[in-house]
Amino acid sequence: MNQALSFPKGIISKIRGQCIVIQGNDIDTDRIIPARFLKCVSFESLGENVFADDRTELKGSHSFDLEENKGASILIVNQNFGCGSSREHAPQALMRWGIRAVIGQSFGEIFHGNCLAIGIPCATAAAEVISELQKIVIMNQNKAWTLDLNKLLISNDIKDWKVNIKAGPLEMLKTGHWDATRRLMHNDKELTRTMESLPYLKGFNDGVKMKSNRI
Amino acid sequence: MSSGTLYDKIWDLHRVADLPGGATQLFIGLHLIHEVTSPQAFAGLQDKGLKVRCPNLTLATVDHIVPTTDQTRPFVDPLAEEMLSTLEKNCAMHGIKLHGLGSGKQGIVHVIAPELGLTQPGMTVACGDSHTSTHGAFGAIAFGIGTSQVRDVLASQSLSISKLKVRRICITGQLREGVFAKDLILHIIRKLGVKGGVGYAYEFAGPAVDNLSMEERMTICNMAIEGGARCGYFNPDEVTFQYLKGRLHSPNSEEWPRAIKWWGSLSSDRSSLFDDEVQFDAAKISPTVTWGITPGQSISIDENLPEPESLEPSESLIAKDAYKYMNLKPGKKISGLPIDVCFIGSCTNGRLSDLQDAAKVAAGRKVAKGIKAFVVPGSEQVAKSAEAQGLDNIFRQAGFEWRAPGCSMCLAMNPDRLEGQQISASSSNRNFKGRQGSAKGRTLLMSPAMVAAAAITGEVTDVRDLLPNNY
Ligand code: SF4
Numbered sequence: 093m094n095q096a097l098s099f100p101k102g103i104i105s106k107i108r109g110q111c112i113v114i115q116g117n118d119i120d121t122d123r124i125i126p127a128r129f130l131k132c133v134s135f136e137s138l139g140e141n142v143f144a145d146d147r148t149e150l151k152g153s154h155s156f157d158l159e160e161n162k163g164a165s166i167l168i169v170n171q172n173f174g175c176g177s178s179r180e181h182a183p184q185a186l187m188r189w190g191i192r193a194v195i196g197q198s199f200g201e202i203f204h205g206n207c208l209a210i211g212i213p214c215a216t217a218a219a220e221v222i223s224e225l226q227k228i229v230i231m232n233q234n235k236a237w238t239l240d241l242n243k244l245l246i247s248n249d250i251k252d253w254k255v256n257i258k259a260g261p262l263e264m265l266k267t268g269h270w271d272a273t274r275r276l277m278h279n280d281k282e283l284t285r286t287m288e289s290l291p292y293l294k295g296f297n298d299g300v301k302m303k304s305n306r307i
Numbered sequence: 308m309s310s311g312t313l314y315d316k317i318w319d320l321h322r323v324a325d326l327p328g329g330a331t332q333l334f335i336g337l338h339l340i341h342e343v344t345s346p347q348a349f350a351g352l353q354d355k356g357l358k359v360r361c362p363n364l365t366l367a368t369v370d371h372i373v374p375t376t377d378q379t380r381p382f383v384d385p386l387a388e389e390m391l392s393t394l395e396k397n398c399a400m401h402g403i404k405l406h407g408l409g410s411g412k413q414g415i416v417h418v419i420a421p422e423l424g425l426t427q428p429g430m431t432v433a434c435g436d437s438h439t440s441t442h443g444a445f446g447a448i449a450f451g452i453g454t455s456q457v458r459d460v461l462a463s464q465s466l467s468i469s470k471l472k473v474r475r476i477c478i479t480g481q482l483r484e485g486v487f488a489k490d491l492i493l494h495i496i497r498k499l500g501v502k503g504g505v506g507y508a509y510e511f512a513g514p515a516v517d518n519l520s521m522e523e524r525m526t527i528c529n530m531a532i533e534g535g536a537r538c539g540y541f542n543p544d545e546v547t548f549q550y551l552k553g554r555l556h557s558p559n560s561e562e563w564p565r566a567i568k569w570w571g572s573l574s575s576d577r578s579s580l581f582d583d584e585v586q587f588d589a590a591k592i593s594p595t596v597t598w599g600i601t602p603g604q605s606i607s608i609d610e611n612l613p614e615p616e617s618l619e620p621s622e623s624l625i626a627k628d629a630y631k632y633m634n635l636k637p638g639k640k641i642s643g644l645p646i647d648v649c650f651i652g653s654c655t656n657g658r659l660s661d662l663q664d665a666a667k668v669a670a671g672r673k674v675a676k677g678i679k680a681f682v683v684p685g686s687e688q689v690a691k692s693a694e695a696q697g698l699d700n701i702f703r704q705a706g707f708e709w710r711a712p713g714c715s716m717c718l719a720m721n722p723d724r725l726e727g728q729q730i731s732a733s734s735s736n737r738n739f740k741g742r743q744g745s746a747k748g749r750t751l752l753m754s755p756a757m758v759a760a761a762a763i764t765g766e767v768t769d770v771r772d773l774l775p776n777n778y
Contacts, residue, residue, distance in 0.1 A: 131720070
């Protein structure tokens with residue numbers, strides 16, 4: 093696991109690091125993090141259990157277990173990655189293993205949204221691009237990659253490939269507004285105004301200030 | 308687009324801001340939390356170094372994982388113990404009130420908030436649990452949210468959310484004897500489909516609702532989500548006010564007249580516009596039982612199981628799947644089907660009136676041989692009131708087990724579960740594959756009185772045959 097890397101914060105414009113590959117279409121969130129790991133009190137231990145069942149089956153030869161992939165941060169996948177249940181545990185598990193960006197042909201919609209909410213860009217690329225990238229990464233020809241959100245390119249020191257991120261999410265990542273919690277907290281003045289106008293919070297009396305202790 | 312409905316009025320009152328991308332920031336007046344969906348949300352707060360915005364509008368309880376037999380701490384299941392102690396720690400750290408075991412106020416989250424008078428007309432209520440729709444019975448907008456949204460509400464007392472359309476479900480006629488609110492909502496879901504309500508809030512209205520008690524209204528709203536509607540509601544009326552009067556968190560006597568005046572003004576206007584309207588005649592409904600793996604797969608007790616080919620094409624595939632899983636055959640009657648386990652409880656039907664209805668059937672009779680039957684009150688208060696009326700003794704004498712409050716076998720996150728292919732008669736709300744704790748376990752949803760009838764005869768039975776004035 094890549095513990096040196098801190099979790100995403102603020103403006104996200106460049107992700108540098110090593111790539112790692114998961115091949116196959118329709119890899120659902122149950123495979124990313126099996127249901128039994130949902131009976132837990134924090135996301136913390138999810139990193140070690142990412143792809144748990146797939147990894148057990150492959151007995152050490154799963155790409156998330158290979159020595160040369162230690163510390164990788166950019167995940168290259170195929171079609172419809174992250175389909176299935178809405179569990180936020182899936183992107184959390186990937187992030188806690190060390191993943192900071194995912195590049196694929198397409199993504200499950202809720203997974204995509206959940207990734208954005210924790211600051212993990214999901215970039216799409218053409219099928220040819222994905223297969224070329226996967227080949228190069230698997231052959232381990234190059235370790236230094238950069239995903240540039242401004243130029244929308246994934247590059248090593250030899251070549252660039254075009255990727256795409258939808259305008260809305262791209263804007264949110266580049267301006268650092270991908271964090272829904274912060275965005276909601278930002279409107280606290282308006283929130284206070286709304287709260288103060290609610291009859292049930294002030295004894296149903298127009299002239300009265302808010303009751304401070306409802307529960 | 309709807310206008311002038313209770314949903315529109317409450318929405319407008321709680322709107323904080325319009326967010327980029329078209330969503331609305333909605334203020335949440337009551338946030339309920341429990342041990343299963345809150346720990347990661349609190350961890351999310353910690354990760355970001357944030358505080359709880361309004362601890363005094365937040366209430367916690369423990370329900371999903373609690374054992375219903377031996378509740379001594381630490382629990383036998385270390386994971387369950389860890390979940391409860393994490394909730395205790397989080398509540399203590401953030402100044403949130405927790406109604407824990409033995410407090411006299413613990414219970415299923417959707418049972419305790421109404422009985423404490425916390426859920427009131429005109430509020431927005433959110434909880435990390437899909438059956439939050441229950442609270443709409445009071446004329447509130449109440450809906451379930453995911454874990455990241457729990458974190459958002461903790462941090463900002465608000466949510467990013469989009470407005471739903473409103474469908475008015477007009478109910479005429481009166482429920483006949485032996486037919487309950489559960490039968491009504493099962494029937495509605497069967498007719499409108501489990502996805503029929505997606506994108507809608509359901510307003511339950513019409514001449515029949517005046518005679519529905521608050522507990523019946525809660526049963527109906529509870530299962531709105533099973534019909535795909537994220538929230539369901541009734542307009543507040545005299546029945547609502549009478550229920551709320553004098554409860555712990557209800558407005559005090561000085562506030563009361565102003566409260567009911569405001570509550571009364573929230574009802575959908577006569578001139579309201581709805582996005583859709585449908586009608587049901589309650590008098591035509593019979594006791595209803597699910598036979599499949601979705602709450603929409605139900606039939607009347609006197610009907611034959613449907614041929615998959617006779618259903619809509621979209622339904623026939625899942626019907627075939629259901630027959631295979633349930634090991635049932637089309638064309639047969641559901642009554643007479645032998646049962647293994649009988650469960651009375653859950654946030655759908657674990658309230659006092661539900662236990663009274665079931666006790667009427669159980670009184671003076673015996674649970675059939677080989678049947679495991681148990682009653683799990685929805686809360687400590689429900690248990691106390693039921694015991695004061697001697698219901699626990701009626702059940703025990705009939706051979707039911709009388710348990711401590713919790714979610715129990717509704718979703719089997721605690722030790723109460725089906726084994727192997729066992730089939731249960733259950734007063735809960737979901738009959739999904741494996742829902743009751745065994746990957747092959749089978750669930751038949753029905754009213755609590757029908758569950759009691761099944762326990763007595765050992766098979767699916769028309770409860771009307773066991774009622775005193777058998778007609
Ligand atoms: S009783 Fe069942 S549906 Fe209700 S909150 Fe508990 S687990 Fe959820």
